[in-house]
Amino acid sequence: MPELRKDPILDHWVIIAAERGRRPHDFATKREPDTTTNCPFCGGNEDTTPPEIIALSSDLGRRPDTPGWDVRVVPNKFAALAIEGELKRSGIGLFDCMTGIGAHEVVIESPDHSAELPAMPRDHVVKILDTFIQRILDLRSDKRFRHIVVFRNYGSAAGASLSHPHSQIIALPTVPKLVSEKLTAARNHYRHKERCIFCDLIEQELAMPERVVMQNAHFVVLSVFAARFPFEVNIFPLEHQHDFVLMNREQKEALADILCRLLARYEDVLGGPAYNMMIQTVPNMTPRPGHPEYWGTIKYDYHWHIELMPRLTKIAGFEWATGFYINPVSPEQAAASLRGDADEADIAVPA
Ligand SMILES: [Zn+2]
Numbered sequence: 001m002p003e004l005r006k007d008p009i010l011d012h013w014v015i016i017a018a019e020r021g022r023r024p025h026d027f028a029t030k031r032e033p034d035t036t037t038n039c040p041f042c043g044g045n046e047d048t049t050p051p052e053i054i055a056l057s058s059d060l061g062r063r064p065d066t067p068g069w070d071v072r073v074v075p076n077k078f079a080a081l082a083i084e085g086e087l088k089r090s091g092i093g094l095f096d097c098m099t100g101i102g103a104h105e106v107v108i109e110s111p112d113h114s115a116e117l118p119a120m121p122r123d124h125v126v127k128i129l130d131t132f133i134q135r136i137l138d139l140r141s142d143k144r145f146r147h148i149v150v151f152r153n154y155g156s157a158a159g160a161s162l163s164h165p166h167s168q169i170i171a172l173p174t175v176p177k178l179v180s181e182k183l184t185a186a187r188n189h190y191r192h193k194e195r196c197i198f199c200d201l202i203e204q205e206l207a208m209p210e211r212v213v214m215q216n217a218h219f220v221v222l223s224v225f226a227a228r229f230p231f232e233v234n235i236f237p238l239e240h241q242h243d244f245v246l247m248n249r250e251q252k253e254a255l256a257d258i259l260c261r262l263l264a265r266y267e268d269v270l271g272g273p274a275y276n277m278m279i280q281t282v283p284n285m286t287p288r289p290g291h292p293e294y295w296g297t298i299k300y301d302y303h304w305h306i307e308l309m310p311r312l313t314k315i316a317g318f319e320w321a322t323g324f325y326i327n328p329v330s331p332e333q334a335a336a337s338l339r340g341d342a343d344e345a346d347i348a349v350p351a
Pocket residue numbers: 035036039040041042043112113164
C-alpha cells in the first residue's frame with residue numbers, strides 16, 4: 001500500500017508509491033509506444049487495460065471493455081494511490097503518515113491514437129468534460145476522499161508517458177497544501193470584502209485588457225499577472241461559479257470552444273508545446289467532524305478555474321531552492337502573441 005508522509009517543517013504531503021515497482025534503471029530508459037499496435041488506450045486494445053469504470057458510447061448495446069466507445073475511464077495500471085483500504089493516520093515523533101488511500105484513473109479521450117484535442121469536434125470535447133464531471137461526483141460520494149484533481153499532461157516534457165490523448169484523475173485523502181492556501185486566501189478576501197477575489201480579478205483584468213488572451217460568452221482566458229512560466233494562462237468562467245460540476249450545457253460548449261481555440265493558438269505560436277492543464281475546483285465539501293461550518297462561505301468565495309502552462313522552461317536549482325521562478329516572457333507579451341497582435345507576434349520563445 002502506498003503511504004502519505006508529511007514534511008514536518010514545510011507541512012506538505014508526499015506520496016511514497018514504491019509499489020509502482022520502479023528500479024533505478026527504469027527511470028533512465030522510459031520509452032513511449034508510438035504505434036497503435038502496442039498502445040493500451042487505442043480502440044480495439046480494451047483487454048490490455050484494467051476493467052473500465054465508465055465509458056460514454058453512442059452504441060447502447062455495447063458491452064464493457066469492447067470497442068465502440070467515445071470516452072473511456074479505466075483505473076491507472078500504475079496507480080499512485082490504492083482504492084481499497086481504510087484511511088489510517090499515524091505518527092512517529094515529528095513524522096506524520098497516512099495510508100495511501102485514493103483513486104487514480106485515466107480518462108481515455110478518444111479511441112483514436114492520433115486525435116488531437118484542439119481538432120476534436122466540439123461535442124466530443126463536451127463528452128470529455130461530462131466524463132470529468134461524472135467521475136468527480138462519483139469520487140466525492142466516497143467520504144475518504146477530500147479532494148479530487150483532474151489534470152492533463154501533454155507531451156513527454158510534461159510527464160505524459162503515453163502519447164494517446166488522455167487525462168488523469170486523482171482523488172486524495174487530504175486537501176493539498178497548495179489548494180488549501182488558495183482556498184484560505186479566497187475565504188479571507190471574502191471575510192473582509194464580501195466579494196469573490198476571482199470575480200474581482202476578472203473584472204479588473206477585463207477593464208484593462210492587456211492580459212486578456214481570448215473571451216467568449218461564458219469564459220475568459222487570462223495571461224497570469226505573476227506567471228511562473230512563459231505563456232501560463234488561467235481560464236475562468238465569467239459568471240461566478242464555485243464548482244466545475246455545476247456547468248450547464250451552454251457553458252460546457254463554451255468551455256470546449258475556448259479550450260480548443262487556446263490550444264490551437266499554442267500550436268500556432270509555440271509549435272505544439274508539451275503542457276500541463278489542471279482543473280482547480282472545490283474540495284469534497286462533506287462536513288468535517290467537529291467543524292460543521294468548515295466550508296461555510298465557499299459557494300461565494302471560491303471560483304473554479306483551469307490552469308494551463310506550456311513546458312518551455314526547466315525548473316532548476318534556483319527555483320527548487322527558493323520557490324521563485326524566472327519567467328523570460330512577460331505575461332503581457334505572451335497575451336499579445338496569443339491574441340495574434342501583429343507587431344508582437346515575433347517575440348523570442350525560450351529554447
Ligand atoms: Zn493509442
